[in-house]
Amino acid sequence: MIPVSKRLLANFINICCVLNILLRSVVKNLGVTSVFLVANTCILVSTQPAFAQARQVTGVRLDPTDSGLEVILETPSEEQPQVFKTRFGRTLAIDIPNTQLRLPEDKGFRENNPASGVAQVTVVQQNPNSVRVTVTGTEAVPSAEVIESAQGLALSVRSPSAAAETLPAPPTPETPQAEPPAPTAPSAAGEEAIELVVPAVGEEGYLVDEATTGTRTETPILDIPQSIEVVPEEVIEDQDADTLDDITRNVGGFNQFSSPNYQDFALRGFRLQEDSIIYNGLRGNPFDKFAPLKLNNVEQVDVLKGPASVLYGQLEPGGLVNIVTKKPQEDPFTEVKVAPGSQELAPGVFDQLELQLDSTGPLNESETLLYRLILAYEDSNSFRNFQELKYKSIYPSLTWRIGEATTLDFTAIFYDEDREGQRDRGIAAPGGDVSAVPIDFTTNEPGDIAKSEGSALQLDLEHEFSEDLELEAAARYAQSDYTNNYHEPRGFLDDGRTIKRQYRNQVLSDSSYTFNVNLIGNLETGPVAHKILLGADATRTTSEGSPNRFASPISEDGTVPPLDIFDPIYGQADVPEDYVFDSEFLFESEQFVYGVYAQDQIEFSPQWKGLVGVRYDSFDQEFTEFTTSGDLESEQEQSDSDLTLRGGIVYQPSDNLSFYTSYSEGFSPQDTSDQTPEQGGPFDPTTSEQIEAGVKAFWLEDRLSTTLAFYRITKQNILVADPEDPDRSIQLGETESKGIELSITGLITENWRVIANYAYNDARVTEDTNPDNVGELLPNAPKNSAGLWTRYDFPNSNFGVGGGLNYVAERETDISADENVNLPSYVKADLALFYTVEDLEVAVNVKNVFDEVYFVGGFGETGVFPGAPRTITVNAFYTF
Template sequence: MRRILLMMICLSMSIHVAMAQTGIIEGMVTTKDGNPAEFVNIWLVGTTKGTTVNSKGYFRLDDIKPGNYVLRASFVGLETQTKEVKVKAGEIIKTSFVLTETGQELKEVIVTANPSKYVADYPSISLRLKTPVLNIPQNIQIVTKQVLRDQQIFDILEGVTRNVSGARRMEHWDNYALIFMRGSQIAAYRNGMNVTMSWSPQPEDMGMVERIEFVKGPAGFMLSNGEPSGFYNVVTKKPTGITKGEASMTVGSFNTYRTTLDLDGKLDRSGKLLYRLNILGQAKDSQRPYEFNNRFSIAPVIKYQFDNKTSITAEYTYNYNQTSPIGSNYSFSAKGYADLPVDFTTAEPNMSPTKLNEHSAFVTLMHNLDDNWNFTGQFAYILSRQEGQSLWPTGFSADKDTLYRAASIWDYLGESKVGQFFINGDLKTGALRHRVLTGIDMSDKAYFHDWAQSGSFGKLNIYSPVYGQVPASSYPEYDRRLNIRQRGVNYEESYVGYYLQDEIAMLNDRLRVTLAGRYTTATNTDPYSGKVDASRFTPRAGLSLSIDKNLSIYVVYDQSFVPQAGSDYYGNSFKPVTGSNKEIGVKYDWFDSSWVSSLSLYQIVKNNVLTADPEHTYFSVQLGQTTTKGIEFDLRGQITQQLSMMANYAYTDGKVTKDTDPNKVGIATPGSTKHIANAWLTYRFRDSSFKGLGISLGTQYQAGRTAWYVFDGTSQLLPDYFRLDAAISYQAHRFLIALNINNITNRYLYSGAYYSYGDFYYWQSEPKMNSRLNITYKF
């Protein structure tokens, strides 16, 4: 690693470029009413030059070779504009954009804009990267709002992963998202902050989401501690300053009823005070009887622009879920997987529901120090409460036909506080351009669990089940007289991290060298192992080279550090997870970024990995070391004027490479899947009597699946997975109507594992063919 860093430093310091005289392009971007259009993307078409507009509406592009160019300004919700500019050596070219944002013209643009907006040129500002995705030495895949709309995805648990190579959602209780990628669980971020907690946060509803960014590899350490496999960043909707609205209603299989409202606009004439309000309500059953998920959410956002330099954004979200008992979506058999129909359940009609309440607040202060440097401070607070019970059997009868059902209390309180302060900007030293990011982030999280009270409530013949025969008096009674903080088991974790990153551009921005480092100190506390402190420095080095205006290649090496709370059965504290990632990749933008593709090869080594203890229920053990190698390919965009496409493939080979038990070395890591391939195509008619009609077709395929919970290389292999979905939609003026049909081949699809403690199999089945009909009106 030292040699790599030394080579990078020597390269950046020793290259002497005889620079020809260049020019500068600068200008202003405003909306129609004269207000600065902050965060608009500025791109010099056919080059690697790009930037984002600051809060004053100002942008600047340096070191432009003399010649004729096309300058493009784009932003979600605003009409894209282009201008021709002629750059001369030694001159500053001034230009400006006025983006349409008011009146009937905008409303028509919003309604009839390209419905296949599957490509994003830049990551969101919450990732703090001012560099185009094409030029970042990192594999970042962005799932846009249009993709989520076309697939009619309700929340993060419903098929979002199909849009990213190698990502897979694991079966589990539906009170939080468990997503695996590159051989392990990835962290959950929201607006650039790590909000991962034990059993929370609640799955984000897509009605409040602008986009989802999957960042692969351990570069998440610049934002917070994170797994070496990566993280996903949910970017919520923010005020745009455009006065507009959208209302939708969805009905579907299993008594699904859902409505959403999205309002966006100004609260004063000056345009300094902006708002965004999202409200949704949902009632939904399942293919299993007595299973339901009813939801209500409200998310107001306020933004105030003090002057041309400073703004503050405050966001609050309240989520309320009422569901059937956690675990009602599991099937159990002592004979093998898929031994029961898809509508099997262990729940009863007179069971008390589980209730989840979550409050979250995000506050962001942004200040432009000058034209090149910005300061950002942000704070997040999440309070998540769950009160209910979970269902899990104690075992089977001798004939393996009768299941002994049981339930246990599952109350939970999670409190998370995250703070971040960072400065980023550009400077020049001779022929080199430096894009610097430095800051500090802090986190303090506490969890309280109560699952200590349990009891059985009756037998069930799984092959001839009879429901409705269990009296209410047969269910276990839970003592909740004490507050959850008093009766729950308490875990706490906190950390402080300091980081510095420099992206050094040379050769007229064709070569970019990234050098970065982070120092983290962390503390974990639990009732079993007490307080554990750990600290570590993690470096990063990357290189990105633009072969031409459309093609770039990159290499990156970085490390990760994730402290772990808890201890094993014998009381030994868990060591922090340490990992490293080596990666090389190629990115290609086709036809001025109409569609984009990427190919990457990587190797991740993780030390001190946890997995379930096969000999002691509810305890974990540290495997020692795992190594994951893989190849990932992603393609997305507008292939033609009518056809949009998303396709990806991933090969993942994860194995245990070191362990105290020699028999475990060489087996697949829990949760890894050898082959994952997905595709989604949308064809929309434009110039015929069918204008406005759209047809979509999507596939999902997985092979070589392993169970995520316990896997010893024998009886837990899962069968191959194939699902086919379709949709038809019609868009006219302000209305959009869409019908989605999922699993149109009516296959029995499931995911699960072998439960060694009870000597039986458990799995979650997906519904067979089902549908959703959505009507959206924009105003």
């Protein structure tokens, strides 16, 4: 049984108190049915009174220990202070309120390289009534825990270098060779001391306690007044996640919208496509929207919930996904991965094979130039008829430490993907019956193919002018080419069993240039500390299709043979020789977006923090259509601008607990193809607002984190049919999403990892010119969903076991009753076994253990998308 500590109990009581207030006000405003009962009677944990006598720190000394350092602050006060911890980059900051430095010559304290793994220790007067101690690691941020000490308060901090020596079974680390510096002032008789112990860090499992995505600065997640969830590399590897679709289970309210072969999702009820997936913090997704984003080079995936236009420009209101790639490392290693697999219904015993090489290390003796090279190859069949994948990719990256204050990173992507028997359009569901045909059904012909290839080059520059001023700049060029030669389902004939099909011959090309620059500065206005962000970004995207050729059935006797879904006969015509193309055209689309923004992260005190942000955006977009002879056929242009705001407050009664509330805005231009005067255009962008409140906490000695969030999002200016002219649109549509999310991540014990979530999301149409649509659920947005994954490593053993469950409630595929298909709810179970011996690790992953038939999303009767049946993969990793 895990003992209940005083701090754990105090956190629970604090949560009860504030949740009582939140559930009375926030939940009432959100309109969400109460699902929690919180006690009305509670006792708040005492915080340091503002009017108490400030303790005096008269001396600082560093004493080496067997496991690191002790940082001792000498003070005559006998009271144990309350401390507050934050993390910035590789630095752990410990704030001690109601404390003043009284060192000789009124100077602070600084010691460089006092111990192995510790680059610097400083003690400064943060503001008139608060002292800050910072401990900076050489490679990574130290971690910390508060313990009792005979001399007063002790804060146990573990340095990353010592951690490497203690895992997996902690031996006794070598005693650091650094001699302790002399104390800056002698201890007076009777003085007590504040003691900060600095030993080695333990493994954090799946826990990530800071992210840059929420603020574009290195900020602890506790300090961000908005929900953000991080899926780290450890989860990706343990679950054998292959694409972004595979990790939606780990994030509350994040679901697949359609085919696993697309980048198509729903987040907090709103559809999220490639424009809302950013790469290393930059807009301009380097992967084509019909090419699933592979995770071979991914370090972690950050999911920021709700409108994020203040920092990232035009976005859908559900949020954004930031893909963070693996970086070069100082410690050299090479890892080889071999992963054969087998899928139910697919031909062959081992019908899947994945190979990967990951190598990194320094290129010179001074370790100022680091490299990383990742190569990946995949050849796999599918449970769907005629579908086969061949995938090749190269991910090179370099880090150049130009000087102590300047770093330049280069990252590149090159990929080539062939998908035979595709573009995938799902299986038929006549009359809404998803079980009418087997899940291996397809409307594609054996010769159909979807081919995608692309590349991206990115540079990131970081320069520190001083401890309080930093410049970050980034630029990327990305391009992709996509070829479609496939049969598109176009509805049923009158018999209800025969699908009309259209043959599409498409060549699509996209390219983008993206730039971003940020200036980050720290300053103080009296007792208030500020972290100021001033930034600007710009993206130019060009798309063209040449040619776009359609061969349509038009009628039952059209040139493209229809398909009987209950008795499909493929190969009835030579493709495309027998087809008559009744539509051929070229198009060009160009969009230029730029914005400037400002943000202030405010620390009023260690307990109270705030965030405000504003952005001005401007965009120009153009869509031009030509005939195949080059004559102009149509042209649409639009220019507009928008101002978006963001603000939030965080209350942090202790170093491992925070309550927050926030407001954020978003906007997104309408599609250029909807801007013609004949359609009623041009139209204003859609706009959105979110109100969110919640609580974040760390438990079990900061090993486990939880986030509970309440939110309401409203999206306006949606195009709906003009009731007086069905060929035109008007901007009277509105949708609303409101709900509750809970996430849990980290270590229950040192051998037991967990990542789990639950989401209740009610996303509906609230305004529409068609009254039948009002109140309808948004497509592919389940009301309830939950995910659980856990791994346990047996002590003193090379074995581990993992497993999880994924629940998704029923969904609608369309707000129109005529087009809608009801997708049933499902529960999917996965299992994993792990074995490690020296440099070899073997994992056996069984996905969909019970071979559940389920559907991840869909568009209507002619296209719902089944999930994969039982799949077994053996992953072997060898590192040298």
